[in-house]
Amino acid sequence: MRQAGTYSGMVISGKTGPHLLPLARIKKIMKKSGEEVKMISGESPIVFSKACELFIKELTQRSWMVTIKGKTRTLSKEDVASAVLATDLFDFLLNLVSQSAPAPLHPKPPN
Amino acid sequence: MEKVVSEAEELPKAIVRRLVKDKLSECSPDYDFNVHKDAHLAFAESARIFIHYLSATANDICKESRRQTMNAEDVFKALEEIEFSEFVKPLRASLAEFRKKNAEKKGGAAKENEAKRKRKLEDSSAKNGSKTKQKKLDTNKEEEQEEGEEEEEGQGDGEGEGEEDNRESE
Numbered sequence: 387m388r389q390a391g392t393y394s395g396m397v398i399s400g401k402t403g404p405h406l407l408p409l410a411r412i413k414k415i416m417k418k419s420g421e422e423v424k425m426i427s428g429e430s431p432i433v434f435s436k437a438c439e440l441f442i443k444e445l446t447q448r449s450w451m452v453t454i455k456g457k458t459r460t461l462s463k464e465d466v467a468s469a470v471l472a473t474d475l476f477d478f479l480l481n482l483v484s485q486s487a488p489a490p491l492h493p494k495p496p497n
Numbered sequence: 498m499e500k501v502v503s504e505a506e507e508l509p510k511a512i513v514r515r516l517v518k519d520k521l522s523e524c525s526p527d528y529d530f531n532v533h534k535d536a537h538l539a540f541a542e543s544a545r546i547f548i549h550y551l552s553a554t555a556n557d558i559c560k561e562s563r564r565q566t567m568n569a570e571d572v573f574k575a576l577e578e579i580e581f582s583e584f585v586k587p588l589r590a591s592l593a594e595f596r597k598k599n600a601e602k603k604g605g606a607a608k609e610n611e612a613k614r615k616r617k618l619e620d621s622s623a624k625n626g627s628k629t630k631q632k633k634l635d636t637n638k639e640e641e642q643e644e645g646e647e648e649e650e651g652q653g654d655g656e657g658e659g660e661e662d663n664r665e666s667e
Binding site for chain 1: 506507508509512513515516517519520521524525528529530531532533535536538539540542543544545546547548549550551552553555556565566567568569571572573576579580581584587588591592595596
């Protein structure tokens with residue numbers, strides 16, 4: 387939390403500053419992604435942290451684009467779901483949104 | 498949304514919230530947008546799944562190269578594979594900056610450590626010398642100079658010797 391406070395200025399200015407997301411947490415999530423993920427180099431979580439930031443920003447932007455079509459100023463989870471459905475890039479999230487969206491337009495991707 | 502995930506495995510909500518807010522103010526500098534609580538959860542959960550997805554892909558790439566440890570290059574290749582190649586350039590730049598800062602820190606820290614070690618050696622050799630002299634003094638003059646002993650121990654290098662001279666003359 388303190389990290390966010392310290393570095394938020396750098397994020398707003400658009401500089402590629404130090405990581406915001408806690409590396410230890412990211413490592414935990416990575417290790418949970420599969421039993422086989424055991425050894426991770428010191429730099430990998432840093433790349434993940436930044437990748438995650440970029441991902442969240444991308445998803446935010448696309449969700450916002452749905453929100454403004456609806457002429458409201460509140461971004462809802464349905465907007466996020468619509469953005470996921472509308473973007474091929476976010477197909478890996480279809481499982482997540484299929485529960486919140488009324489009816490998925492795309493079939494679930496095969497595993 | 499299925500949530501069998503403990504908090505320790507989630508990304509910090511405050512940071513996710515901040516990232517979303519920052520992006521929204523970029524998208525819409527004139528108007529403030531609100532974000533529903535459920536939407537924040539959706540963002541956090543999506544990011545977590547993204548990490549899983551990217552990890553698994555990077556891990557596969559690592560294994561194909563017959564290595565045990567996943568490295569940054571594996572992650573870059575994985576991003577290309579999952580069609581997030583537009584992320585690769587800014588991430589490389591970010592990593593390069595981090596490496597640079599790290600190298601500077603290490604360089605600076607190494608110099609500091611060396612200087613500290615030198616100082617310690619100098620201090621300890623000087624103290625050892627004065628301590629042995631003070632101990633001899635203490636054993637000789639325990640009864641008379643209890644207060645004096647305390648003062649001696651508290652003092653630094655050269656003064657002990659000076660006092661010894663004085664006492665001897667007395």
